[in-house]
Amino acid sequence: MQKSTTINPENTKTDNLLSLFDDALDDQSSESTPSSPLFESLEVIRKRYLDPEPINAGGMKKIYRVFDSVAGRYIAMAKLHEHAEQEHYDPFICEARITGLLEHPNIMTIHDLGIDSDNTPFFTMELKDGDNLEKILIAKHKEKNDYLDKYPLNSLLEIFIKICDAIAFAHSKGVIHLDIKPDNIQVGEFGEVLVCDWGLAKIIGGKEISGDNELFKSDWLNNMTLTGQVKGTPSYMAPEQITKDMEKSTKTDIYSLGCLLYTILTNRRPLEGDTQDILEKTLLGKITPAIERAPELNIPESLNAVVLKAMAVNPDDRYNSVLKLRDEVHAYLAGFATDAENATMLKSMKLLYQRNKSLCHLSFLFLSILVFLTAQFIYNLNEKTSQAIAARTEAEKAKTQAEKSEQEATEAQIQAEELLLVYQNEQKRVAALNAQKSLVRPSNFESIDYRNPIESVQQKIANFESRNTGASRNNILSEYYFITQDFKAVIELNKDSNPRLSLFKFSKNYVKIKKNTDGLLPIKDFIKLFKSFNHRNEIFMEKVMVYDAALRTDMSSYDQIVAHMIATRNGDSKNGKFVYSVKDFSLRLRGSEFKILGTRNMRNHRNSMLAPLKIKTLDIRETQIHDLNQLRGLNELEVIDLRKTLVSDLSPLNQLPALKQVIISSKQFLPKQLKQLDPKVERLIK
Numbered sequence: 001m002q003k004s005t006t007i008n009p010e011n012t013k014t015d016n017l018l019s020l021f022d023d024a025l026d027d028q029s030s031e032s033t034p035s036s037p038l039f040e041s042l043e044v045i046r047k048r049y050l051d052p053e054p055i056n057a058g059g060m061k062k063i064y065r066v067f068d069s070v071a072g073r074y075i076a077m078a079k080l081h082e083h084a085e086q087e088h089y090d091p092f093i094c095e096a097r098i099t100g101l102l103e104h105p106n107i108m109t110i111h112d113l114g115i116d117s118d119n120t121p122f123f124t125m126e127l128k129d130g131d132n133l134e135k136i137l138i139a140k141h142k143e144k145n146d147y148l149d150k151y152p153l154n155s156l157l158e159i160f161i162k163i164c165d166a167i168a169f170a171h172s173k174g175v176i177h178l179d180i181k182p183d184n185i186q187v188g189e190f191g192e193v194l195v196c197d198w199g200l201a202k203i204i205g206g207k208e209i210s211g212d213n214e215l216f217k218s219d220w221l222n223n224m225t226l227t228g229q230v231k232g233t234p235s236y237m238a239p240e241q242i243t244k245d246m247e248k249s250t251k252t253d254i255y256s257l258g259c260l261l262y263t264i265l266t267n268r269r270p271l272e273g274d275t276q277d278i279l280e281k282t283l284l285g286k287i288t289p290a291i292e293r294a295p296e297l298n299i300p301e302s303l304n305a306v307v308l309k310a311m312a313v314n315p316d317d318r319y320n321s322v323l324k325l326r327d328e329v330h331a332y333l334a335g336f337a338t339d340a341e342n343a344t345m346l347k348s349m350k351l352l353y354q355r356n357k358s359l360c361h362l363s364f365l366f367l368s369i370l371v372f373l374t375a376q377f378i379y380n381l382n383e384k385t386s387q388a389i390a391a392r393t394e395a396e397k398a399k400t401q402a403e404k405s406e407q408e409a410t411e412a413q414i415q416a417e418e419l420l421l422v423y424q425n426e427q428k429r430v431a432a433l434n435a436q437k438s439l440v441r442p443s444n445f446e447s448i449d450y451r452n453p454i455e456s457v458q459q460k461i462a463n464f465e466s467r468n469t470g471a472s473r474n475n476i477l478s479e480y481y482f483i484t485q486d487f488k489a490v491i492e493l494n495k496d497s498n499p500r501l502s503l504f505k506f507s508k509n510y511v512k513i514k515k516n517t518d519g520l521l522p523i524k525d526f527i528k529l530f531k532s533f534n535h536r537n538e539i540f541m542e543k544v545m546v547y548d549a550a551l552r553t554d555m556s557s558y559d560q561i562v563a564h565m566i567a568t569r570n571g572d573s574k575n576g577k578f579v580y581s582v583k584d585f586s587l588r589l590r591g592s593e594f595k596i597l598g599t600r601n602m603r604n605h606r607n608s609m610l611a612p613l614k615i616k617t618l619d620i621r622e623t624q625i626h627d628l629n630q631l632r633g634l635n636e637l638e639v640i641d642l643r644k645t646l647v648s649d650l651s652p653l654n655q656l657p658a659l660k661q662v663i664i665s666s667k668q669f670l671p672k673q674l675k676q677l678d679p680k681v682e683r684l685i686k
Contacts, residue, residue, distance in 0.1 A: 096123035106166035164326035258310025598630030607633025
């Protein structure tokens with residue numbers, strides 16, 4: 001293509017526009033005037049693209065500024081270098097077609113694709129007035145004021161977001177660029193951003209379309225793309241573009257976008273120097289962080305973290321998509337923390353404040369006014385209530401003093417009542433002891449071992465049978481025979497002497513009665529015999545009952561024996577009530593006549609006179625019983641009612657293994673008396 005020297009493109013364009021208006025406004029109706037001048041003007045055009053002017057050159061092609069005589073405008077035309085091999089034609093055409101398919105506001109628009117008069121392919125595209133991003137960043141690096149003012153960091157980040165939009169669109173169509181760098185970004189005068197040069201583009205999953213076998217030339221480093229085995233631009237190439245064994249993907253473009261963002265932040269390329277050195281550092285990830293590369297620019301830590309993540313050597317460590325990278329930059333511009341920086345809570349709060357400074361200031365002012373008004377209100381309220389509080393304090397002091405005096409009086413009254421109760425109980429206990437002494441009569445009758453009465457009585461009999469005959473020996477032996485209910489032996493022993501009248505008489509009355517399997521009188525006959533005794537025989541009666549109870553298996557109606565024994569021991573009481581229930585094994589005693597349930601001091605291992613009965617519940621309230629030692633042997637007793645008794649010592653109850661509950665009256669015992677009782681035993685106050 002030769003440059004024309006006879007036609008001025010600007011004059012041609014102006015003349016064409018003027019002629020259009022002249023033709024449209026021409027009022028002449030001459031038959032020689034064309035009816036469709038615009039259409040006919042197209043018919044006479046023999047050459048469409050005029051006045052080519054070189055404006056840029058790359059590794060495979062040159063870019064010309066040409067005038068489109070059909071559309072009447074200036075556009076850009078791309079052609080291969082002169083003397084280019086035919087094997088370069090298809091990749092060139094492929095670039096045009098891929099670019100033409102990517103219809104996006106931030107991707108260069110392709111107008112036409114064809115073959116020129118020299119039989120080489122060409123394509124035309126839109127021509128934007130402005131600079132490419134490379135020129136802008138170099139000017140900023142040289143601190144040119146007009147560029148510094150026009151392109152602050154936030155403006156460049158807005159440009160970067162538009163670039164991300166274009167690349168994300170291409171990725172959505174299955175196309176990756178593989179040559180993203182500042183030189184391939186066109187920035188218009190009015191904020192237009194175009195991503196150019198899709199010569200290395202690859203359809204994901206397809207084969208790379210390139211036949212360029214030219215060797216790398218070091219003098220093309222700054223503005224040209226490496227071709228041959230390694231394709232791309234050093235400093236903007238991902239590691240997978242350098243090695244053959246790594247597959248290129250959308251994350252390859254993400255790496256290049258990270259390099260581009262690095263350059264925007266620092267006004268420098270990520271790596272500079274010898275080509276081989278740059279490639280080795282790229283493979284090893286030896287990239288100086290942007291924040292360290294240009295400390296004088298105060299690069300934000302959040303964007304530095306975004307760059308490092310996008311430029312990770314391992315593709316898996318990069319962002320998953322271009323949109324995610326774009327959103328990170330957008331988050332920074334909007335005043336939010338980026339995911340890459342892992343912002344602390346303090347940093348997030350600081351960003352929140354920066355995003356909402358006006359609102360925060362208004363809120364602070366409002367809170368300050370609110371606090372001031374609240375403080376003023378509280379101060380006034382305190383002033384008005386101070387006297388009331390002082391009066392209340394004095395009243396509370398007086399009330400406290402009165403309550404203290406009342407409490408002291410109450411405690412003194414309680415102490416007096418406790419002392420009176422102790423005195424009264426002691427008086428009653430002394431009276432009961434005296435009464436017990438008068439009721440218990442001494443006996444010369446030899447004692448037995450109450451723990452094993454059967455064996456003890458048999459031993460006594462054997463002992464006295466071995467002694468010499470005499471009145472004293474016969475009397476004692478007669479009593480032991482009678483205890484064993486061997487009435488025949490009693491009669492035989494006393495037939496030739498002056499027998500004890502009562503025992504001899506009783507023996508004659510019961511000698512002929514048939515004994516039961518235990519060798520004892522039937523229970524009804526034994527009850528009749530036992531009731532024949534009175535208080536003068538109470539010690540002897542106790543031995544008779546203890547022996548019989550130890551040997552007898554049928555204990556039905558035995559409560560009559562025990563009742564007679566208790567009545568006899570308590571002075572032949574006739575008014576006291578003795579109520580025993582076989583159904584629930586309960587015994588209820590009523591009457592002040594009941595004072596004794598055993599013997600004084602319970603010597604010789606004696607058990608309670610109630611022991612022959614199986615008792616689980618014992619009610620002795622309103623009696624004059626005071627010594628709980630006389631309950632020894634009631635091993636099945638579970639509940640005892642002590643209300644209104646003369647008991648003062650509760651410790652003997654701890655010897656009853658089955659005891660679960662003690663029923664007492666309120667204030668019947670002092671705290672120290674209650675402490676004598678096993679804590680496991682329930683204290684029921686009624």
